[in-house]
Amino acid sequence: MKKKILVTLLLVVVLSMLAAFAPAGEEKTVKVCVSWNEKVHSLIQAWQDYMEMYAKELEPTTGIKYEWIVNVANGDANLQNNNIQDCINQKVDYIVARAQDSGTIGASIKAAEEAGIPFITFDRASTSGDPTAHVGEDGYLQARSTAEAFAKLLKDNGIEGKCIELQGDLLDNTAVLRHKAWAEVEKELGAWTTVAEVPTEWKPEKFYQGALNALQANPDANCMYVASDFAFSSVENALSAVDKDAPTGDPKHIWIAADDINPMGYEAMVNGIIDVGTTWEAYSVSVLLVDTLNKMVNGEPYEKVNLISGRLATPENVQTLEYLYSTDPKYAD
Amino acid sequence: MTKKQHNFSLRDFLFTYGFLLVLLLVIVYFSVTAPSFFSMNAAMSILHTAAPLLIIASGLAFVIMTKRIDISVGSIAYLSAAIGALMISRMGLPIPLAVVSMLVLSCLMGVLNGFFVVILNVNPMIATFGTQLAFRGIGLLLTNSMVVSLPRSIRFLGNKKVGPIYIDILFSLFILLIMMLIHSRTQFGRQVVAIGNDISIAEKLGIKEKRISFFAYVVCGLMAGIGAIIMSLQVGSVTPTSGTSYEFTAIAMLVIGGVSLYGGEGTILPGVLIGGITLAVIETGLNYIGASVYVYSFVRGGVIFVSMFADSLKTQVKPKVKIMEDEPTTVSNAQ
Known part of the structure; x- marks a missing residue:
């Protein structure tokens, strides 16, 4: 009898172990x-x-x-x-x-x-x-989140915005949605007027040339929406060419909303050049x-x-956002 | 010597000076429609943004004047810029070494194009289409298709000015001047024109056609490399799309500036300069008037089509038309 109990117990233990270590199903x-x-x-x-x-x-x-x-x-x-x-x-x-x-x-x-x-x-x-x-990610919601936060920022600082919009490649549905959201929030909240729409086709040269031309054509422009910050060095160079590459608080500062928080955008936000954006996760x-x-x-x-919706980022919180790929040195530009 | 024609012909006048008229009309149009367009700032901005492509187009002009083509210049610019940026940003190598490497590499890419087209006799369009893909592919492989930023310490060079003038404007004009002298005052330049005019006559005159055409590709590669340096400094980084479609913009500049795709005709100064400025004026003007984003491609395409059509018409009435030249170039001057 004892032998039977022992064998049964041993069998139970072996089966349990097999059950525990066996794959959930066939791979x-x-x-x-x-x-x-x-x-x-x-x-x-x-x-x-x-x-x-x-x-x-x-x-x-x-x-x-x-x-x-x-x-x-x-x-x-x-x-x-x-x-x-x-x-x-x-x-x-x-x-x-x-x-x-x-x-x-x-x-x-x-x-x-x-x-x-x-x-x-x-x-x-x-x-x-x-x-x-x-x-x-919802490109429309992302841009809307950025635009609404930007409108609040401008209003809080008493700024009547005259903005330059650097658009993406309008063959890209996300770029179209971002433009749509920006235009809708402009109409709904009236925090700014878009004085120039610049197509970039997502090309850094066009970001640079377009931003530079728009800044010169509209010297009274005091804000900018950059549809993606992946080539933000181009925008910064254009700002620098007209002596407006300055952080928040500086009288020369241009208020900037830029989506995605890619590595270049992350750096620019940490430096206070970009004021608000929403992450592209x-x-x-x-x-x-x-x-x-x-x-x-x-x-x-x-x-x-x-x-999914992106997360709103500002110079105050950007360094604390978790799982932000821009902070991974592997993806640094 | 060509006998001078004294009777005024509107057709000849338009074919000879048409591109200057187009430029003037475009400037007048944008000056009227955009109040701030006719200004020193806008003029500087136009020349500044055109600077990289002016240099690239001046090299490409030599190839096109030999009645050949190179559609890999955008990829040459990208690959040399990517390697330069990697050497500076990732490997921490000295900037002069990176610049020299970029120039040597771009020459080598020109050598490769010359080898395929001139030595192996592969159709220029096919050969340079192949190298266009290959050079970009190598660049994407080396950069892992990622953006390579230039250090902040050198980015400012892309915007550096002497008074109101950007340094890269002065640099590109200097390069154009050198290219003009090579084109109009050297044996090489005259032989390029002679080959483009009639290859069999050029050979009968003792011109080493293969050698000259080969060097035209090397010059073209070198200019793409120099243009790449300015391009990278302006945007502060090199992305996988850098230099994309530069070949077509450069060809459009040349055709607008009177460099014939049928070979043997055209000038560096004023031709290439005027062609480059015309395209840049249109692009900048559209920015200034706040044109709809959908208008840009339409206008670009229209301008290129009209230029090509004018070039084709000009070729049909070639014997009667005197092309604006740096210096008179005839086959007899070739040697």
């Missing part, structure tokens, strides 16, 4: 094609790194092993469509794409759909097709993408549109 390998439209700044590398890192962290618990197939289209929408077609030909399990052109990515979405491959638009939503899901968006992928792989219900 699945999932091939994900990530199609970047370009890699114009370190944020994109941060997204890539964070999604790989987070997926790796989850691997022991989820049993899902991701194999990432990454391609970059260098700012060419046609090349991006070709890259995605290559992924379809390789029979990947999922496609994640940051569109170069929101208006043409629909062709790739359709091709993936026909091949039975789920398609997730990342960061930039499609205006030309219906993807399986979208993961990103790297870590949280990557986490959201991997969580959405996991749900799809496991056949669980998922949200079709997955958006």
Whole structure:
């Protein structure tokens, strides 16, 4: 009898140990094609790194092993469509794409759909097709958060704003949304008047030339909205050329709202050149993408549109924001 | 010697001085529509922003005058700028060493283009399209497609002025002057024109066509490297999009300035300068009048199309048209 009890106990212990150390299920390998439209700044590398890192962290618990197939289209929408077609030909399990052109990515979405491959638009939503899901940050809410805080800042300081707006590439839906939010808040709150709209196509040379020309054409301009701070050195050089590169508190200071808080923007905000901005999240968006992928792989219900809001940053709080990729030396410019 | 024509012809006048008229009309238009446009500040800003491309276009002019083309200048500028920025910012090497390396490297890229086009006889458009992709690819690889900032200590050089004039304006005018002298006063310059006019006649005259055309590509590469230095200093960083579409802007500058895509015609001064200023005036003027962001591409495209069309028409009536020249250049001067 004692022997039977001992064997039973031993069996229970062994089974418990097996249960504890065994993987949750059979390990699945999932091939994900990530199609970047370009890699114009370190944020994109941060997204890539964070999604790989987070997926790796989850691997022991989820049993899902991701194999990432990454391609970059260098700012060419046609090349991006070709890259995605290559992924379809390789029979990947999922496609994640940051569109170069929101208006043409629909062709790739359709091709993936026909091949039975789920398609997730990342960061930039499609205006030309219906993807399986979208993961990103809400560009409209981001710019609105910045604009509303900027309006308050100007009013608190008794400033009647005459602003220069440096717009992004209007083929990019996010740039369009940022412009829309800026214009709406201007109309609603009346804290400033936009005296010049400058297109930059997200090119640093155009940020520089456009800012310099607009500052000279509008010498009474006292504020600026920069749609993204990824090439903020260009804006600072333009400010410096007209002797207005000065921090808050200095009489020469131009009030600046700039979105994203990329490494150059972070530095400028710490130095008091940028007064307010909203973060374009790297870590949280990557986490959201991997969580959405996991749900799809496991056949669980998922949200079709997955958006997060950025965090408002000012010179006072920017150094205390957690998971801000700009503070990671790996992504310093 | 060409016999001078004494009868006034409006057509000949327009083809000869048309680009000057266009520039004047554009200036008048923006001066009327934007109150602060006709000012010293705006003039300096126009020349300042045009400075990198003026230098790049002056090098490209030599290639185009030989009836060839180089569409890799933007990528040459990007790769040399990226390497220079990496050497200074990441490796902490002395600035003069980085500058010399940039110039040597840009010459080598010109050598490579010359090798493909002149020695291997690959079609210039195809060869330089290939190197355009390759050079940018190498740059993206080296920088990991990231922005490389220049140290704050040297960024100010991009805005440095002597009185009201930006230093890079003086520098670019100096380079244009040298290029003009090379074009009009040296055997090399005259031979470039002779090759562009008629390659078979040039060869019969004993011009070493391959050698001259090869060096035209090297000069073009070197100028792209010099332009890259100014470009990087102006924006304070090098991004993966730096220099993108510079080749087409430079070609547009040349065509507007009277450098024929059919080879053998055109000048550095005033041609390239006027072409560059015309494009910069349009871009700056649109900024000044607060034009809709959608107007820019349309205007740019329209100006380039009209210039190309004028160039094509000019070629059809070539025998009657005297091109504005630094110095009279004829095939007989080639040797």
